[in-house]
Amino acid sequence: xxxxxxxxxxxxxxxxxxxxxxxxxxxxxxxxxxxxxxxxxxxxxxxxxxxxxxxxxxxxxxxxxxxxxxxxxxxxxxxxxxxxxxxxxxxxxxxxxxxxxxxxxxxxxxxxxxxxxxxxxxxxxxxxxxxxxxxxxxxxxxxxxxxxxxxxxxxxxxxxxxxxxxxxxxxxxxxxxxxxxxxxxxxxxxxxxxxxxxxxxxxxxxxxxxxxxxxxxxxxxxxxxxxxxxxxxxxxxxxxxxxxxxxxxxxxxxxxxxxxxxxxxxxxxxxxxxxxxxxxxxxxxxxxxxxxxxxxxxxxxxxxxxxxxxxxxxxxxxxxxxxxxxxxxxxxxxxxxxxxxxxxxxxxxxxxxxxxxxxxxxxxxxxxxxxxxxxxxxxxxxxxxxxxxxxxxxxxxxxxxxxxxxxxxxxxxxxxxxxxxxxx
Ligand SMILES: [Zn+2]
Numbered sequence: 001x002x003x004x005x006x007x008x009x010x011x012x013x014x015x016x017x018x019x020x021x022x023x024x025x026x027x028x029x030x031x032x033x034x035x036x037x038x039x040x041x042x043x044x045x046x047x048x049x050x051x052x053x054x055x056x057x058x059x060x061x062x063x064x065x066x067x068x069x070x071x072x073x074x075x076x077x078x079x080x081x082x083x084x085x086x087x088x089x090x091x092x093x094x095x096x097x098x099x100x101x102x103x104x105x106x107x108x109x110x111x112x113x114x115x116x117x118x119x120x121x122x123x124x125x126x127x128x129x130x131x132x133x134x135x136x137x138x139x140x141x142x143x144x145x146x147x148x149x150x151x152x153x154x155x156x157x158x159x160x161x162x163x164x165x166x167x168x169x170x171x172x173x174x175x176x177x178x179x180x181x182x183x184x185x186x187x188x189x190x191x192x193x194x195x196x197x198x199x200x201x202x203x204x205x206x207x208x209x210x211x212x213x214x215x216x217x218x219x220x221x222x223x224x225x226x227x228x229x230x231x232x233x234x235x236x237x238x239x240x241x242x243x244x245x246x247x248x249x250x251x252x253x254x255x256x257x258x259x260x261x262x263x264x265x266x267x268x269x270x271x272x273x274x275x276x277x278x279x280x281x282x283x284x285x286x287x288x289x290x291x292x293x294x295x296x297x298x299x300x301x302x303x304x305x306x307x308x309x310x311x312x313x314x315x316x317x318x319x320x321x322x323x324x325x326x327x328x329x330x331x332x333x334x335x336x337x338x339x340x341x342x343x344x345x346x347x348x349x350x351x352x353x354x355x356x357x358x359x360x361x362x363x364x365x366x367x368x369x370x371x372x373x374x375x376x377x378x379x380x381x382x383x384x385x386x387x388x389x390x391x392x393x394x395x396x397x398x399x400x401x402x403x404x405x406x407x408x409x410x411x412x413x414x415x416x417x418x419x420x421x422x423x424x
Contacts, residue, residue, distance in 0.1 A: 001023065001024065001025045001030065001037055001039060001040040001041065002023070002024045002025075002040060002041050002042075002043060002351075002386065002389065002391070003021055003022070003023050003024075003036045003037065003040040003041070003042050003043070004021065004022040004023075004024070004043050004045050004050055004353070004355070005021045005036060005042055005043070005044050005045065006019070006021075006044055006045050006046055006047055006048075007019070007020060007021065007022050007045040007048070007050040007355070008045070008047055008048065008049050008050060008364075009022060009032065009050050009051075009345055010049050010050065010051045010369070011051075011052075011344075011345055012051075012325035012326075012328060012329055012369065012373065013325050013326055013329040014366075015325070015366040015367065015369040015370070016366055017364065017365070017366055017369070018032070019047075020032050020033055020034070021033060021034060021035065021036055022050060022345070022353065023035070023036070023037060023040060024351035024353070024386060024389050025037075025351075025389065026351075026389060027181070027350065027351050027388045027389040028347075028348055028349065028350065028351055028389070029345065029346060029347050029348060029349045029350070029351055030347065031347055032345065032346070032347065043355075043384060043391075045355055048355050048356060048357060048358065048383060049355070049356040049358045049377075050345075050353055050354070050355050050356075051114075051345075051353065051354055051356065052332055052343045052344065052345055052349070052350075052352060052353060052354075053114060053115065053116025053117065053343070053352040053353060053354050053385065053387065054113070054114050054115045054116065054117075054302075054304035054305070054328065054331070054332075054354070055115065055116070055117040055119070055304070055328075055331035055332050055334065055335040055343070056110065056115050056117070056118050056119060056295075056296055056297050056302045056304055056307075056331070057119045057247070057268070057270040057294035057295055057296045057331045057334055058119055058121065058215075058247070058249045058270035058272060058294070058296025058297070058298055059106070059118055059119065059120055059121070059296060059297050059298065059299055059302060060120065060121055060122070060123070060298065060299035061102055061103045061106035061107065061118065061120050061122065061135060061138075061139075061299075062090075062091055062094060062099065062102050062103075062122050062123055062124060062135075062299075063087070063090065063102070063106075063299040064101075064102040064103070064105045064106035064109070064299075064410075065090075065098060065101065065102050065105070065410065065413060065414040065417050066086075066090055066299075069090075069414075069418055069421070070418060070422065072085035072086055072089075073085075073422075078221075079220065079221035079222075079223060079279055079280075079281055080221070080223055082279055088155065089421045089424050090417070090421055091123040091124055091125060092124075092125050092126055092156075092424070093126070093417055093420040093421050093424060094124035094126065094127055094417070095124075095126065095127050096127050096130075096131070096134060097413055098124075098413050098416070098417050099122075099124050099127055099131050099134045099135065100134045100137075100138055101406070101409055101410045101413040101414075102410075102413075103134065103135040103138030103139060104138045104141065104142065104401070104406050104410070105406060105407070105410045106118075106302070107138055107139045107141075107142040107144050107146075108142055108398060108401070108403060108406060109301050109302055110142075110144060110301075110302035111142055111143070111144060111382075111385055111392055111393050111398055112382055112393065112396075113301060113302050113303040113304070113305075113382065114304075114305075114354035114356065114382040114385060115144070115302040115303070115304055116144055116145060116352045116354065116385060116387045116392075117144065117145040117146070117147065117335040117339075117352070118139060118144060118145070118146050118147070118302060119146075119147040119186075119215070119247065119270075119296070119334075119335070119338075120135060120139075120146055120147065120148050120149070121149060121151050121188055121215055121217075121249070122135050122148060122149065122150050122151065122188065123150070123151045123153070123190070125153075125156050125160050125163075125164075128150060128160075128163045128164055128166075128167050129163065129166075129167060129170075130167075130170075131150065131167060132148050132149070132150055132167055132168075132170075132171035132185070133171065133174070135148055136148055136171070136180070136183045139182065139183070140180065140182050140183065141400060141401060142392065142398065142400060142401060143182075143385075143387050143390060143392030143393075143398075143399065143400050144182065144387055144392065145182045145183070145184075145335065145339065145352070145387060145388070146182065146183050146184070147183075147184045147185070147186060147335070147338045148171065148183065148184070148185055148186070149168055149171075149185060149186040149187055149188030149215045150164050150167040150168050150171070150188045151164065151188040151189060151190045151215075151216075152164030152165050152167075152168065152187075152188060152189050152190065152195070152199055152203055153189070153190035153191075153194040153195060153199075154194055154195055154196045154199050155190065155194040158196070158198075158199075161195075161196065161199040162199075162202075164188070164199075165199060165202045165203055165206060168185070168186075168187045168188055168203070168206055169206045169209075169210075171185050172185040172187070172206070172210040172212065173210075176210065181388055182387070182388060184338045184339060185210070185212060186207075186212050186213055186214065186215040186245075186247065186338075187203050187206050187207040187210070187212060187213070187214045187215065188214070188215050188216070189203050189214055189215070189216040189241070190216070190217060191216060191217035191218065191220065191224050192216075192218070192224055192227040192232045192235055192236065193223055193224045193227065197228070197239065200239040200240075200241060201239060201240070203241065204239060204240035204241055207241075207243075207245070208240075211245075212245055213243055213244075213245025213246040213247060213267070214241045214243075214245075214246050214247070215246075215247040215249070216236070216241060216246070216247075216248060216249070217248075217249045217250055218232055218233070218236065218248040218249065218250060218251045218254070218269075219232050219233075219250060219251055219252055219253035219254045220249070220250035220252060220253075220276075220279075220281055221252070221253065221279075221281045221282075222253050222282075224253065225253040225254070231254070231255065231258055232253075232254065232258075233254055233258035233261055233262060234258075236248075237261070237265070242261075242262070242265045242267055243265065243266070243267065244265060244266030244267060245267075246265070246267035246268070247267070247268050247269075247270060247294075247334075248262065248267055248268070248269050248270070249269075249270045249272065249296060249298065250269075250270070250271075250272060250276065250281070250284060250298075251269045251271075251284055251289070252276065252281055252282045252283065252284040253282065256288060259285075259288035259289060260288075262289065262292065263288075263289060263290050263292050266292070267292065268292050268293075268294050268330075268334055269284075269286075269289040269292055269293055269294065270294045270295065270296035271284055271286040271289070271293055271294065271295055271296070271311060271327075272295075272296045272297060272298035272300075272307075273307065273310045273311045273314045274297065274298075274300045274306075274307060274310045275296075275297065275298030275299065275300055276298075277310075277314070278300070283314060283318055283320075285318065285320050286311065286315065286320065286322060286327075287315070287320045287321050287322065291326075291330065293327055293330065294327065294330055294331050294334055295307050295308060295311060295327045295328065295331055303378070303379075304328060304331070305373070305377045305378040305379070305380070306378045306379065308324035308327060308328055308373065308374070308378075309324070309374050309375075309378045311324060311327065312324050312374050323370075324370065324373055324374055325369070325370055325373060328373075332344075336350075350388065351386060351387075351388060351389035352386065352387050352388065353385075353386050354382055354384070354385050354386075355382070355383045355384040355385075356377065356380050356381070356382055356383065357380060357381045357382070357383050358372075358376065358377060358380045360372065360376060381396060382396070383395060383396055
């Protein structure tokens with residue numbers, strides 16, 4: 001049992017601030033009030049902000065070792081070339097060790113950013129079999145939650161596509177047999193423009209058997225706007241990939257009518273504004289997705305406060321309405337659906353909380369919380385992180401692993417990976 005005393009509890013939607021003691025027990029919030037149960041470990045928050053952990057609704061841990069990587073020999077001039085010359089070279093060069101270290105370092109970054117659940121989309125075509133176990137073990141080891149999948153694709157031929165489908169099926173089967181509290185699975189697919197009809201049907205079948213949804217990139221670039229002469233949303237629908245359990249990343253190059261069809265299907269859309277800017281793929285006008293809109297980083301770390309700020313700034317630039325607090329809460333609700341838990345700050349809610357070192361120079365009130373969220377909280381250091389009732393970050397240091405040792409191993413693995421990419 002853990003008692004977070006002198007906590008300033010922050011709820012974004014509806015905006016609420018409370019000074020209280022938050023008691024966590026057995027992975028759940030036990031009580032919110034004054035009492036400190038006998039025998040509880042006390043963590044004095046000294047007035048610091050305590051919030052439910054942040055959720056990243058779309059990321060790629062496999063890209064964590066790309067930071068600072070030498071540029072491609074020939075600079076990519078468009079989205080397809082970015083994939084061909086950078087990401088598809090990188091994921092093909094990943095071996096089991098690089099998969100493990102990417103996941104460990106990516107999860108460590110998420111931990112320091114206060115992100116407690118990662119919805120990941122993994123690819124390592126030369127080491128697909130068992131790769132989701134490596135990612136899951138790493139996420140679990142750091143002490144975070146993960147919703148994992150393998151991005152099946154026909155870009156490397158039918159055999160490779162089948163291996164991707166199999167890895168999703170295998171991992172979901174394994175979780176069904178021996179459930180792990182911090183891990184869930186979805187069915188991953190790269191994107192319509194690299195999927196055959198046959199692979200899409202196999203993925204829909206795996207998703208149906210495991211009662212989950214497909215996590216797939218949709219219309220990130222104009223190259224993925226149409227498939228078999230149909231708008232990509234129609235193709236996804238026709239192949240059984242569009243359902244209320246589906247998670248569609250980007251959804252930029254879709255018509256307003258198709259955006260409305262996505263909303264009507266109940267599928268979620270993960271908006272990734274920083275990645276979209278980085279790849280110059282356009283603006284999704286996220287307001288089109290209403291209450292189905294989530295936020296992801298697409299592999300640019302897992303700092304959801306910075307991603308929410310970027311989403312707000314892009315929306316401002318396009319005069320598109322965007323409510324950061326609502327989007328972040330929807331991310332939590334999505335994670336809650338995956339885990340069958342509530343991530344709200346209430347008794348019975350999941351004991352997934354972060355303590356932020358925020359010092360405000362101005363009054364902090366429920367009515368101006370949105371301003372603090374957008375212009376104060378990004379970049380604020382995370383002091384403690386608790387996931388499922390267990391401390392994963394204490395006083396800014398990871399509790400479960402030796403960070404310096406992981407960094408040293410990751411640096412060596414990154415060097416090897418970069419050399420393999422430049423030799424490819
Ligand atoms: Zn992505």
